[in-house]
Amino acid sequence: MNVLQEIIPNVKNMKQLQNLVLARRASQIKEELRQSEFSNLCFKFTCSQRVRKPFKEVINVSWGDAHKTGMKPLSFVQQVLAACLYPQLVNSDRLPVGVRQRAQSLLKGCDGGSVGSYTATRGISERVHRVSEFITRRDGGAPSYPENIFISPGSQWNILNVLVNSEASHRTGVLTPVPCYSIALMSIRGLGAVTVPYNLNEEQGWELQVEELHRALESAKGVCNPVALYVINPGNPAGYVQSRKSIQEVIQFVSEKRLFLLADEVYQDCVHGENSEFVSYKRVLAEMGPPLSDTVELASFHSASKGFMGECGLRGGYVELVNLDLAVMKYIYKLFSTDACAPVLGQFALDMMMKPPQPGDPSYPLYSMETQHIRTTLVHNVKRVLEVVNNLPGFCCQPVKGVFAFPRLHLPPKAIQKAKEMGMQPDAFYCMRLLEEAGVIVSPGCDYGQKEGTHHIRFYIMTPEDTMEEVLRRLSSFHTQFMKDFS
Amino acid sequence: MNVLQEIIPNVKNMKQLQNLVLARRASQIKEELRQSEFSNLCFKFTCSQRVRKPFKEVINVSWGDAHKTGMKPLSFVQQVLAACLYPQLVNSDRLPVGVRQRAQSLLKGCDGGSVGSYTATRGISERVHRVSEFITRRDGGAPSYPENIFISPGSQWNILNVLVNSEASHRTGVLTPVPCYSIALMSIRGLGAVTVPYNLNEEQGWELQVEELHRALESAKGVCNPVALYVINPGNPAGYVQSRKSIQEVIQFVSEKRLFLLADEVYQDCVHGENSEFVSYKRVLAEMGPPLSDTVELASFHSASKGFMGECGLRGGYVELVNLDLAVMKYIYKLFSTDACAPVLGQFALDMMMKPPQPGDPSYPLYSMETQHIRTTLVHNVKRVLEVVNNLPGFCCQPVKGVFAFPRLHLPPKAIQKAKEMGMQPDAFYCMRLLEEAGVIVSPGCDYGQKEGTHHIRFYIMTPEDTMEEVLRRLSSFHTQFMKDFS
Numbered sequence: 001m002n003v004l005q006e007i008i009p010n011v012k013n014m015k016q017l018q019n020l021v022l023a024r025r026a027s028q029i030k031e032e033l034r035q036s037e038f039s040n041l042c043f044k045f046t047c048s049q050r051v052r053k054p055f056k057e058v059i060n061v062s063w064g065d066a067h068k069t070g071m072k073p074l075s076f077v078q079q080v081l082a083a084c085l086y087p088q089l090v091n092s093d094r095l096p097v098g099v100r101q102r103a104q105s106l107l108k109g110c111d112g113g114s115v116g117s118y119t120a121t122r123g124i125s126e127r128v129h130r131v132s133e134f135i136t137r138r139d140g141g142a143p144s145y146p147e148n149i150f151i152s153p154g155s156q157w158n159i160l161n162v163l164v165n166s167e168a169s170h171r172t173g174v175l176t177p178v179p180c181y182s183i184a185l186m187s188i189r190g191l192g193a194v195t196v197p198y199n200l201n202e203e204q205g206w207e208l209q210v211e212e213l214h215r216a217l218e219s220a221k222g223v224c225n226p227v228a229l230y231v232i233n234p235g236n237p238a239g240y241v242q243s244r245k246s247i248q249e250v251i252q253f254v255s256e257k258r259l260f261l262l263a264d265e266v267y268q269d270c271v272h273g274e275n276s277e278f279v280s281y282k283r284v285l286a287e288m289g290p291p292l293s294d295t296v297e298l299a300s301f302h303s304a305s306k307g308f309m310g311e312c313g314l315r316g317g318y319v320e321l322v323n324l325d326l327a328v329m330k331y332i333y334k335l336f337s338t339d340a341c342a343p344v345l346g347q348f349a350l351d352m353m354m355k356p357p358q359p360g361d362p363s364y365p366l367y368s369m370e371t372q373h374i375r376t377t378l379v380h381n382v383k384r385v386l387e388v389v390n391n392l393p394g395f396c397c398q399p400v401k402g403v404f405a406f407p408r409l410h411l412p413p414k415a416i417q418k419a420k421e422m423g424m425q426p427d428a429f430y431c432m433r434l435l436e437e438a439g440v441i442v443s444p445g446c447d448y449g450q451k452e453g454t455h456h457i458r459f460y461i462m463t464p465e466d467t468m469e470e471v472l473r474r475l476s477s478f479h480t481q482f483m484k485d486f487s
Numbered sequence: 488m489n490v491l492q493e494i495i496p497n498v499k500n501m502k503q504l505q506n507l508v509l510a511r512r513a514s515q516i517k518e519e520l521r522q523s524e525f526s527n528l529c530f531k532f533t534c535s536q537r538v539r540k541p542f543k544e545v546i547n548v549s550w551g552d553a554h555k556t557g558m559k560p561l562s563f564v565q566q567v568l569a570a571c572l573y574p575q576l577v578n579s580d581r582l583p584v585g586v587r588q589r590a591q592s593l594l595k596g597c598d599g600g601s602v603g604s605y606t607a608t609r610g611i612s613e614r615v616h617r618v619s620e621f622i623t624r625r626d627g628g629a630p631s632y633p634e635n636i637f638i639s640p641g642s643q644w645n646i647l648n649v650l651v652n653s654e655a656s657h658r659t660g661v662l663t664p665v666p667c668y669s670i671a672l673m674s675i676r677g678l679g680a681v682t683v684p685y686n687l688n689e690e691q692g693w694e695l696q697v698e699e700l701h702r703a704l705e706s707a708k709g710v711c712n713p714v715a716l717y718v719i720n721p722g723n724p725a726g727y728v729q730s731r732k733s734i735q736e737v738i739q740f741v742s743e744k745r746l747f748l749l750a751d752e753v754y755q756d757c758v759h760g761e762n763s764e765f766v767s768y769k770r771v772l773a774e775m776g777p778p779l780s781d782t783v784e785l786a787s788f789h790s791a792s793k794g795f796m797g798e799c800g801l802r803g804g805y806v807e808l809v810n811l812d813l814a815v816m817k818y819i820y821k822l823f824s825t826d827a828c829a830p831v832l833g834q835f836a837l838d839m840m841m842k843p844p845q846p847g848d849p850s851y852p853l854y855s856m857e858t859q860h861i862r863t864t865l866v867h868n869v870k871r872v873l874e875v876v877n878n879l880p881g882f883c884c885q886p887v888k889g890v891f892a893f894p895r896l897h898l899p900p901k902a903i904q905k906a907k908e909m910g911m912q913p914d915a916f917y918c919m920r921l922l923e924e925a926g927v928i929v930s931p932g933c934d935y936g937q938k939e940g941t942h943h944i945r946f947y948i949m950t951p952e953d954t955m956e957e958v959l960r961r962l963s964s965f966h967t968q969f970m971k972d973f974s
Contacts (some may be wrong), residue, residue, distance in 0.1 A: 020824060023607070060598070067601035078573045086569035111547070114554035116798040120510070153640060153802070154827060187825045305827075311603040313831035315640070315802070337507060338674045340641060340792075343830040344800035 015189075017182055018428040019062055019443045025432070026058050026441050033057065055439035059471055061459040062443040064236070064267075064403065066310030069463035071374065074309055076367045077352050080106070081314075081345055084115055098363040106348050115344040121337040123151025123318075127347045131318050134354035135282065142286035144320060150332070151350060153315040153342045154303050173224035174262075175216055177208070179406065179448035179456070181236045181264065194224040197449060202408065205398045206240035210249040217257060228260040229253070234267040234278060237448045237458040239402030241276045247284040255296050263300045266317070267402050269307035270462065272379055276401045282322060298322040304349040306403075308371045310462070316346025374462070378403070381461040381468045388472045392479050403462045406445070409455045415486035427455040433482060438474040502676075504669055505915040506549055506930045512919070513545050513928055520544065542926035546958055548946040549930040551723070551754075551890065553797030556950035558861065561796055563854045564839050567593070568801075568832055571602055585850040593835050602831040608824040610638025610805075614834045618805050621841035622769065629773035631807060637819070638837060640802040640829045641790050660711035661749075662703055664695070666893065666935035666943070668723045668751065681711040684936060689895065692885045693727035697736040704744060715747040716740070721754040721765060724935045724945035726889030728763045734771040742783050750787045753804070754889050756794035757949065759866055763888040769809060785809040791836040793890075795858045797949070803833025861949070865890065868948045868955045875959045879966050890949045893932070896942045902973035914942040920969060925961040 033053060060068060067073060076099065083089040083103035090100050090107075109126040111117040122128055128146045135144035172193040176185060177200050188195055198216035200206045208231065220226045231250060233242040242250075254261045263281040271278045282300050286293050303317030321329065356371075357363040382400050389397045389407050397407035411426050419429035427444035434440050445456030461468060520540060547555060554560060563586065570576040570590035577587050577594075596613040598604040609615055615633045622631035659680040663672060664687050675682055685703035687693045695718065707713045718737060720729040729737075741748045750768040758765045769787050773780050790804030808816065843858075844850040869887045876884045876894050884894035898913050906916035914931035921927050932943030948955060 016821075017824070020608070027607075027612075063605060065598070065605050067603040068598040068605065070599050073601055073603050082569040082573035082576065085572060086565045089569060110800070111552070111555040112557050114560055114800070116554040116560050116796075116800045118550060118552050118555065118792075118799045120514075121507070125514075153830070183825055183827070186821065190822065190825055305605075309603075312605045312827070313597070313601070313603045315827075315830040334503075334673065335677065337504070338670055338677055340670070340799070340802075343640065343802040343833060345832055346830060 015186070017186070018425065018431065018447050019182065021428075022062065022431060022435055022441050022443070023060075025435060026060065029053065029435070029439070030058055053439060054437070055474070058435070058439045058441065059467060059474075060441040061461075061463060061467075061471055062441040064306065064460050064462075065312045066460075066462045067312065069460065070467055071310060071377075071462060071464060072370070073311070074367065074370050076357055076363045077309055077311065077349060079363075080352060081348060084345070084348060087113070096362045098357060098361045102352070106351065110344065115348075117344070119341040119344060119347065121333060121341060122149065123342055123347050124344070127151060127351045130351050130354045131320075135280075135320060139280055139283035139286065142283050144282070147329075148321045148324075149318055150321070150336055151316065151318050151342045151347050152336065153339075153346060154305050154312075154317040170223075170225040173220050173226035173228075175213065175220075175226055175229040175259070176449075177230070177232060179237050179445065179450050180230070181232055182443075182447040184230060184232075184264065185449065188230070194220075196220045196224065196226055199451060200235075200238065200240070202238075202398060202451070202454075206235055206238040206406075208242060208246055208250065210246075210253055213250070213253050226257075226259065228262055230262045230264065231281075232264040233281070234265075234271055234402035235404070236264075236267060236402070237404050237443070237445075237456075238398065238406040239400040239404045240398070241271050241278060241401040244279050244284055247279060247281055248288065251281070251285055251288060251292060251296055255292055261296060261298045263298060265300055266303045266306045268302065270378065270403045271401055272375070272382065273399065273401045282320065285322070295323060297324055304346060304353050307353060308374045309349060309353050311346075311349045314346040314349045315343050316348075316350040317342075318350065377465055378462055380465055381463065384468060384472060385461055388476060392476060394483060395479070400461065403460060404458055405461055406456050406458045409445075409457055411455055412483065412486040415482070418486065427457060430455070430482070431457060434475070434478050437481075438478040440471055440474050440478075442475075502673070504673070505912065505918065505934050506669065508915075509549065509918060509922055509928050509930070510547075513547065513922060516540065516922070516926070517545055540926060541924070542961070545922070545926045545928065546954060546961075547928040548948075548950060548954075548958055549928040551793065551947050551949075552799045553947075553949045554799065556947065557954055558797060558864075558949060558951060559857070560798070561854060561857050563844055563850045564796055564798065564836060567839060568835060571832070571835060574600070583849045585844060585848045589839070593838065597831065602835075604831070606828040606831060606834065608820060608828060609636065610829055610834050611831070614638060614838045617838050617841045618807075622767075622807060626767055626770035626773065629770050631769070634816075635808045635811075636805055637808070637823055638803065638805050638829045638834050639823070640826075640833060641792050641799075641804040657710075657712040660707050660713035660715075662700065662707075662713055662716040662746070663936075664717070664719060666724050666932060666937050667717070668719055669930075669934040671717060671719075671751065672936065675717070681707075683707045683711065683713055686938060687722075687725065687727070689725075689885060689938070689941075693722055693725040693893075695729060695733055695737065697733075697740055700737070700740050713744075713746065715749055717749045717751065718768070719751040720768070721752075721758055721889035722891070723751075723754060723889070724891050724930070724932075724943075725885065725893040726887040726891045727885070728758050728765060728888040731766050731771055734766060734768055735775060738768070738772055738775060738779060738783055742779055748783060748785045750785060752787055753790045753793045755789065757865065757890045758888055759862070759869065760886065760888045769807065772809070782810060784811055791833060791840050794840055795861045796836060796840050798833075798836045801833040801836045802830050803835075803837040804829075805837065864952055865949055867952055868950065871955060871959060872948055875963060879963060881970060882966070887948065890947060891945055892948055893943050893945045896932075896944055898942055899970065899973040902969070905973065914944060917942070917969070918944060921962070921965050924968075925965040927958055927961050927965075929962075 079095055079099040080102045083095055084106055090103050107113050109124040128149050131149050132144040132146045173196045174188050174193050175198055176195045178197045185195055196216050198212050201209055268278045285296055300320045305312040357367040385405050386397055389395045394410040395407045397405055416426045419426040425446035428446055431442055431444045442457045442459040450456055566582055566586040567589045570582055571593055577590050594600050596611040615636050618636050619631040619633045660683045661675050661680050662685055663682045665684045672682055683703050685699045688696055704713055755765045772783055787807045792799040844854040872892050873884055876882045881897040882894045884892055903913045906913040912933035915933055918929055918931045929944045929946040937943055
């Protein structure tokens with residue numbers, strides 16, 4: 001008998017993400033395509049043994065990862081980071097002067113002037129200050145303090161460690177939205193906490209309604225001890241944006257019920273559409289004044305992986321902690337210190353996100369042109385997605401104000417029956433067929449949680465325009481055939 | 488009453504590292520020095536308000552961080568990473584052809600050809616294969632399988648999550664050496680496990696003796712349920728290297744006692760001195776043959792932060808898992824997947840560590856010269872450290888075969904008394920004085936655990952030669968005065 005197998009607590013409780021199953025299958029398909037291309041070139045005889053795919057490459061829009069879909073990195077970010085890594089470039093006149101200056105100032109904060117040194121636990125001091133300046137500016141002057149900020153490798157789930165009381169008689173509960181970012185669900189459950197679902201109202205554009213929070217909290221009675229509320233704004237997987245009024249209601253609720261508020265705000269830069277504006281929880285809390293502004297305990301997350309920069313692979317993000325007790329802050333500091341520090345280049349990327357080139361800087365014109373292009377692309381893609389998807393029978397997509405579309409999918413009973421026979425969730429079955437037959441990876445709604453009996457798919461829309469057109473073309477043609485096959 | 492304060496389980500159980508206290512104080516001193524320099528330049532009148540320091544800068548040799556002490560990054564690594572970040576450089580004839588080729592091949596493994604994309608959970612497939620090729624070569628052909636390898640941001644402590652059974656009646660125990668790498672102790676305890684100390688034999692050059700493992704395991708009876716043994720080879724904080732025979736004994740022991748073996752081997756590249764050779768646990772296990780080689784469950788860690796490259800800030804390392812059950816491997820995969828992926832540039836650094844330029848490559852001569860220089864520096868520094876430290880009254884340092892010196896410090900009773908009065912551990916008191924009076928940061932033995940009544944300091948010796956000379960000069964002069972003051 002295997003030693004580790006005996007001692008692991010909850011192997012079975014951790015759900016397998018269908019998204020990862022799809023990603024693994026996609027790798028196999030890519031390999032098959034590569035071999036098939038190779039066979040076509042060299043020999044003809046092996047081809048017949050394989051089922052030919054009606055596509056030449058797989059397009060993955062299942063992750064919130066702009067570069068993966070072919071969006072280009074911002075030149076300013078590329079140039080500055082290259083100059084930091086190879087400082088000889090700082091003296092090269094091939095780089096704009098603003099780039100060289102930024103690189104020099106970033107390197108000054110590194111011990112030994114090298115990106116290869118460890119930094120302080122909460123991040124390089126100058127970078128942490130930059131984050132707090134950004135927050136203060138963003139929030140109309142509501143103060144942010146560097147000592148409340150931790151720079152981290154992007155996802156800051158170890159902050160959740162503080163929530164889980166393994167010695168309590170009741171298990172720790174965290175209120176989570178339905179639908180919810182899947183990695184958040186996995187992380188919370190992986191830490192041994194219980195997720196307490198509250199539904200967002202799809203028909204009202206995925207609105208968060210405070211009565212539903214009350215219902216959810218009530219439902220936890222006798223099951224677990226709810227200590228925190230997790231909100232995602234702008235939404236993921238559903239691309240909604242909360243209004244100031246809705247945020248105020250949530251703050252009132254957590255204050256009454258004495259819950260720690262976890263605000264995942266990583267998509268704050270990518271809001272678009274009429275009457276849509278991102279307002280941070282921190283700002284609304286500050287504007288509500290005492291006693292709320294002095295007492296509600298809040299953690300707000302942001303990341304260089306998202307926004308126009310989209311530097312997922314560099315790993316840089318931050319969490320701001322508001323109104324936490326000093327003893328708790330010390331504990332969190334220790335938690336972070338066991339991870340040494342966030343990657344230095346991720347910290348630099350975050351710095352550039354916090355303070356991009358300004359009008360008058362030599363790098364501004366190019367930076368501005370590139371970000372404007374991304375913005376235009378996003379708006380174009382949203383328009384096209386809604387046009388196409390809402391015209392397909394069985395699909396219904398709410399307005400998209402962020403970077404994800406999360407349309408509802410009314411599947412024919414025969415398709416649901418077929419999925420059941422195969423031991424799959426109906427929307428996971430749909431996604432697997434879409435991958436096999438059209439070479440497009442989107443995520444099934446079952447990964448995020450959804451109202452009983454409803455099905456969805458999520459896909460990322462911050463892609464080059466032609467990629468999005470190709471996705472929509474493949475999706476339309478696949479969907480039409482799928483609905484025919486199962487009618 | 489604060490919400491979070493109520494729900495945190497073990498705030499008080501997590502020990503404060505004195506090393507971090509010293510680092511914070513050092514930041515203040517640096518700021519004082521900066522202001523004092525500024526005052527000297529501008530006004531004279533403020534200086535008198537401050538205690539003047541007899542040094543102009545603080546030297547930090549308390550971390551295993553080569554670049555922090557002024558060692559230079561390897562040119563090949565700098566150039567390749569810069570070219571990956573800013574691919575225009577790949578087409579520039581200012582970079583050697585080998586550099587451009589490596590950068591191109593690294594970028595080929597990234598989705599969208601960008602370092603800004605997320606990678607697979609266990610790392611970019613090609614990089615994972617490179618790691619397994621390295622291990623196979625290093626271990627004389629003993630096979631290593633890519634599916635057993637996870638690339639991670641450097642410290643892979645989340646692997647320890649698998650060990651902690653929060654539902655068992657007895658708490659999970661992990662056997663840990665005395666002295667032990669302090670972050671390992673913090674991480675194990677932070678996860679809610681109990682550390683079960685076993686002593687290394689200082690008088691025998693910090694040898695690991697198997698009788699001591701038996702004693703330690705016995706001592707855990709009734710206290711906790713020991714499930715794993717943590718070993719560090721080459722040693723940290725004490726710079727010893729285990730012999731093949733010693734490793735065989737440890738493997739026999741874990742097999743008999745059914746323990747999971749965690750082998751921290753991150754300093755494997757920096758072994759020096761006569762009769763010293765690094766042999767991996769994986770290799771010895773394979774050579775011992777069945778049934779041991781098929782049954783002993785082993786995790787072996789390595790990192791790009793260490794070795795000649797010393798790229799701590801990029802965050803790239805790996806863990807190889809041997810003989811783990813498939814269900815356990817799936818669980819570990821899920822644990823890793825909640826962290827998205829390791830930083831791409833850390834993965835690239837690891838790749839270059841696994842396969843540096845080879846003889847015949849255009850980049851080889853420079854690479855070889857630079858690493859040879861580091862090797863010579865290390866050997867020189869070890870010799871000087873032993874000469875100087877062992878000639879200071881009250882110091883006794885065992886042979887150093889790795890990158891840390893961990894001399895024993897026989898403190899005068901008056902110094903121990905003074906430390907007690909100040910509520911400090913005696914060696915932490917010594918280190919704080921060394922910082923205040925000589926501007927050198929070393930770590931106190933109390934951070935690592937040490938035999939009752941003994942005291943030590945740890946310092947890193949992979950520094951430029953003149954830095955090490957300056958450290959030794961300051962240490963000697965401080966120590967002489969300290970011993971006089973407390974005689």
